[in-house]
Amino acid sequence: MDVKALIIILMSSVLVDNYVLNRFLGICPFLGVSKKVNQSVGMGIAVIFVMLVATAVTWPIQTFILNEFGLGYLQTIVFILVIASLVQFIEIFLKKTIPALHQSLGVYLPLITTNCAVLGVTINNITDGYNFIESMVSSLGCGLGFLLAMVLFSGMRSRIEESDVPENFKGLPVTLVAASFISMAFFGFAGIVENILA
Amino acid sequence: MNILIALLVAVVIGLIAGIMLALASHFFKVEENETVKAVRECLPGANCGACGFAGCDAYAQAVAEGKAEANLCIPGGPDVAGQLSAVLGVEISVEAPKVAYVNCSGDCSAVAQKAVYEGLQSCKAATMVYGGPFSCKFGCIGLGDCVAECPVGAISVKDTLARIDPKTCIACGKCVKTCPKGVISLVGEDVVVAVACSNKEKGAVARKNCMNACLGCKKCEKTCEHDAIKVIDNLAVIDYAKCEDCGKCAEVCPTGRLKIVDMKNGVIG
The missing domain is CATH 3.30.70.20 (Alpha-Beta Plaits)
Structure with a gap:
């Protein structure tokens, strides 16, 4: 197992191929839950958790069931089905066994059951031809990237809330403009990661 | 033949997920406090925070657990306090609105x-x-x-x-x-x-x-x-x-x- 390749996968999925800022997936929770820093951290951790669990389940399903029977075209519908019911199961399980964790994480779980970022990660892992360990690392990276984007943006939003915004830009417009600036900043990472470790 | 296999795979996966959820909701059922629910239904739901709690849900929780007086809901006034006293079975002194x-x-x-x-x-x-x-x-x-x-x-x-x-x-x-x-x-x-x-x-x-x-x-x-x-x-x-x-x-x-x-x-x- 090439550790260097794994680190490259991790770094590039955090910075270069950031799901929110470069692939524009998962924009809904990104804009919805980024008003406060502690909320965005909770959401980010929940997303990391769900992405890891979803990948751990969907990769074997794709490899051992769908590919085996030549049913690649069922990928989307099966993944949605599996991820949604899995997250529901985890929520029920947490509520019973670890109420404290459910209190901090549980409220975000229903929000991300069929989140496009989660589905995107699992499908991209297959399309990029990763093996199981590479898929898990890539999911971890994507989750961390989501967390990073959420925390950065919630910090930026608290600045926006305090500033005097022109009437026409108040609310969502100025938020989207700010998001586009962060997104442009992240485009600067393109091409850096491969060369750092080279 | 292909479509039958596809159908079979989708149905089996769906069935497994469904049975899993049904079992989970049965075995991991959490008993919710009925009093909290009843108290919450009496409250106006404005979430104004006048009672000193984070909202109607938090106040209902506190009332049901006996941590808070039942007459703290100011917007609800005597109406809500009356309903709460009925739910909780206690006398409540109500201040004038x-x-x-x-x-x-x-x-x-x-x-x-x-x-x-x-x-x-x-x-x-x-x-x-x-x-x-x-x-x-x-x-x-x-x-x-x-x-x-x-x-x-x-x-x-x-x-x-x-x-x-x-x-x-x-x-x-x-x-x-x-x-x-x-x-x-x-x-x-x-x-x-x-x-x-x-x-x-x-x-x-x-x-x-x-x-x-x-x-x-x-x-x-x-x-x-x-x-x-x-x-x-x-x-x-x-x-x-x-x-x-x-x-x-x-x-x-x-x-x-x-x-x-x-x-x-x-x-x-």
């Missing part, structure tokens, strides 16, 4: 402007600059911090003076907390006389600073037959526990700062 009242009548025709304030349009910010732009340092500034805070839109500012519509007011007390001058107070809905001034300066000084100031002349104190009104720090203060609602103090008040009010019908003097 309250409304917020602005203890100031210094509108722009009464107070002199000692400076022109052009900074951030907020009472809190304006207060920090020499106590605000008006000659009376006790009165309403009228930049509307309370208007922004009010969850039901009961407050409006007219002629630099905040005015609260007692019929709309739910007495959540948010304006009382936010006002940097402290001119808003909660009074009983059934009071007849209210003091429309907060100036604690001596008569002549107060009069110079605001045409509508309470002079602290003590006429009301002498007139009151029930010992309910006292002039403290040059300002009339009514003890509503003793007040018999005769309204004689308002009749003798030379500046008309003691006002006859009828909160239930929206009359604030």
